[in-house]
Amino acid sequence: MTTTRNRALGAWVEEIARFTKPDRIHWCDGSDTESEMLVKHMLADGTLESLNADTHPGCYLHRSHPSDVARTEHLTFICTEKQADTGPTNNWMSPAEARGKVWPLFENAMEGRTLYVVPYLMGPESSPFSKVGVEITDSAYVAVNMRIMTRMGKIALDRLGDSSDFVKGLHSLGDLDPQRRFICHFPQSKEIWSIGSGYGGNALLSKKCFALRIASTQARDEGWLAEHMLILGLEDPQGRTTYIAAAFPSACGKTNLAMLIPPLSQAGYKVWTVGDDIAWLRPGSDGRLWAINPENGFFGVAPGTNKETNPNAMATIGKNTIFTNVAVTKDRQPWWEGLGKPPEGMTDWRGNPYDPSKGEPAAHPNSRFTAPAAQCPGISPKFSDPQGVPISAIIFGGRRASLVPLVYQAFDWNHGVLVGSMLSSETTAAATGKTGVLRRDPMAMLPFCGYNMGDYLTHWLKVGNGLTHPPAIFNVNWFRRGPQREFLWPGYGENLRVLRWIVERANGGANKNNAVETPIGFVPTADAIDTRGLDVSSATMQELLRVDTAGWTQELHDFGDYLHKLGDRVPSALAVVLARIRLGLDGAAHRKTAKASVATPV
Numbered sequence: 331m332t333t334t335r336n337r338a339l340g341a342w343v344e345e346i347a348r349f350t351k352p353d354r355i356h357w358c359d360g361s362d363t364e365s366e367m368l369v370k371h372m373l374a375d376g377t378l379e380s381l382n383a384d385t386h387p388g389c390y391l392h393r394s395h396p397s398d399v400a401r402t403e404h405l406t407f408i409c410t411e412k413q414a415d416t417g418p419t420n421n422w423m424s425p426a427e428a429r430g431k432v433w434p435l436f437e438n439a440m441e442g443r444t445l446y447v448v449p450y451l452m453g454p455e456s457s458p459f460s461k462v463g464v465e466i467t468d469s470a471y472v473a474v475n476m477r478i479m480t481r482m483g484k485i486a487l488d489r490l491g492d493s494s495d496f497v498k499g500l501h502s503l504g505d506l507d508p509q510r511r512f513i514c515h516f517p518q519s520k521e522i523w524s525i526g527s528g529y530g531g532n533a534l535l536s537k538k539c540f541a542l543r544i545a546s547t548q549a550r551d552e553g554w555l556a557e558h559m560l561i562l563g564l565e566d567p568q569g570r571t572t573y574i575a576a577a578f579p580s581a582c583g584k585t586n587l588a589m590l591i592p593p594l595s596q597a598g599y600k601v602w603t604v605g606d607d608i609a610w611l612r613p614g615s616d617g618r619l620w621a622i623n624p625e626n627g628f629f630g631v632a633p634g635t636n637k638e639t640n641p642n643a644m645a646t647i648g649k650n651t652i653f654t655n656v657a658v659t660k661d662r663q664p665w666w667e668g669l670g671k672p673p674e675g676m677t678d679w680r681g682n683p684y685d686p687s688k689g690e691p692a693a694h695p696n697s698r699f700t701a702p703a704a705q706c707p708g709i710s711p712k713f714s715d716p717q718g719v720p721i722s723a724i725i726f727g728g729r730r731a732s733l734v735p736l737v738y739q740a741f742d743w744n745h746g747v748l749v750g751s752m753l754s755s756e757t758t759a760a761a762t763g764k765t766g767v768l769r770r771d772p773m774a775m776l777p778f779c780g781y782n783m784g785d786y787l788t789h790w791l792k793v794g795n796g797l798t799h800p801p802a803i804f805n806v807n808w809f810r811r812g813p814q815r816e817f818l819w820p821g822y823g824e825n826l827r828v829l830r831w832i833v834e835r836a837n838g839g840a841n842k843n844n845a846v847e848t849p850i851g852f853v854p855t856a857d858a859i860d861t862r863g864l865d866v867s868s869a870t871m872q873e874l875l876r877v878d879t880a881g882w883t884q885e886l887h888d889f890g891d892y893l894h895k896l897g898d899r900v901p902s903a904l905a906v907v908l909a910r911i912r913l914g915l916d917g918a919a920h921r922k923t924a925k926a927s928v929a930t931p932v
């Protein structure tokens with residue numbers, strides 16, 4: 331039985347139900363009563379566990395299967411007729427192969443289970459830029475997470491009306507065997523098939539699958555950008571707010587930056603959170619780039635989150651939050667590494683008594699919270715603005731122990747696209763077991779770009795060159811280390827000092843007093859970043875802002891090799907900018923040698 335008058339949707343649900351054979355079908359309306367009913371069932375069957383209702387009202391714990399604890403990039407496929415359209419950075423499967431290999435796994439997969447139809451809206455309710463998706467899932471946990479992460483239920487069906495323009499996401503837990511786990515994307519038909527995982531980006535199909543992989547292809551076709559970016563508004567003491575979008579690879583502190591609380595020394599400034607993970611950016615009729623956050627909640631990494639690193643996140647997750655794979659204290663409070671000394675008598679993320687002597691973390695390093703955006707104390711008043719916010723600056727950043735300065739500004743849009751495409755980050759121990767392995771991650775979109783990366787970079791050039799007032803583009807690196815591997819920059823709230831320089835540059839144009847031109851871009855002058863009250867010496871500041879000519883020559887050489895690997899669809903305009911920067915570096919190296927030879931008495 332369907333509860334929709336939308337013919338395309340009704341027919342699709344019937345087709346899937348015939349094949350997957352659920353015991354019952356439930357159409358999600360997104361109401362409180364429905365959520366309470368789902369939670370009650372999950373508490374009864376053990377999918378959820380209750381948490382301390384005094385300290386964490388409305389919060390629950392879920393433990394995923396221990397083999398299903400993160401996105402699985404090697405099992406994630408883009409399914410296009412031609413492999414070249416998927417490109418060298420994605421796993422490719424032809425639609426025919428997917429039909430032969432993945433589709434049969436759905437047969438009878440929902441026997442004994444409920445099929446939930448989850449209609450959802452990506453973006454603010456009345457925004458012309460919002461899009462509708464429908465996820466069919468056999469996981470009630472997914473349904474309640476989707477209710478937090480998106481505008482879910484009736485609101486989406488109302489928006490859809492009788493249109494057949496929606497992204498179809500089919501998800502089943504299957505048997506959770508990694509051998510039978512696939513996450514397939516069909517950009518042409520705007521479909522997603524995910525089987526064998528109940529976790530995060532693999533299962534909440536609105537997020538990485540739709541809002542990035544499928545949306546990036548829609549954006550290419552429709553002239554906009556779907557990006558792995560936070561969005562924030564920085565309000566200055568005069569009450570002017572400047573909006574910034576920033577792309578960082580996973581595990582570089584995006585949520586922390588999006589929710590930054592200025593330290594006391596920066597009183598008068600305020601950061602407003604518009605989004606922490608995804609931005610849909612559109613050229614406006616005024617020639618500027620406008621951004622909406624398509625999501626409605628935060629799916630953040632728990633470990634490392636505490637009152638010092640991210641007080642706003644801590645306030646956000648105090649109620650109505652689902653915790654996944656965290657540890658739990660004796661009095662049933664959620665716990666993770668970063669919250670201080672482990673209390674006695676804890677249960678670890680697998681549900682076993684926690685034994686600290688084993689040296690293993692109590693919470694899984696990728697344990698998460700799913701929390702409503704509206705609960706964030708710093709949520710922007712523009713969060714649900716149908717037009718979104720105008721972006722004045724775009725920031726790229728990665729985790730680099732050496733070479734990359736604390737901040738620099740690209741010369742122009744095309745150079746900014748090069749800077750974004752050069753984005754790279756050193757992996758953390760938690761992710762790979764090896765520290766310091768450099769992973770190239772153009773625009774932080776390596777796992778999320780739904781088409782050929784060369785075409786994607788071409789599209790970036792096209793969108794920016796069509797803007798009369800493009801955002802200024804910057805690169806930041808909070809993670810520079812000194813000789814003892816100590817961090818040179820304090821990071822966290824103090825990053826506001828760098829944001830202030832960025833906003834000043836973006837708003838004031840070329841103010842020669844606050845930057846010097848170097849071969850790699852504009853770098854702050856020695857005193858352009860406010861370091862008052864910081865334990866950062868001027869020598870350290872100099873080191874943080876130094877442009878190491880020889881190091882950059884090598885970096886650009888290595889990047890040239892990488893661009894080559896991205897294939898022949900990389901835009902030649904990018905190679906031209908690269909050559910220009912290399913020439914500038916050669917000139918600087920030459921001037922240095924000449925100066926040295928003049929200075930050295932013979």
Ligand code: OXD
Pocket residue numbers: 401530531579580581607
């Ligand atoms: C995320 C990610 O979960 O980028 O947001 O991995």
Ligand code: MN
Pocket residue numbers: 558580607
């Ligand atoms: Mn992300």
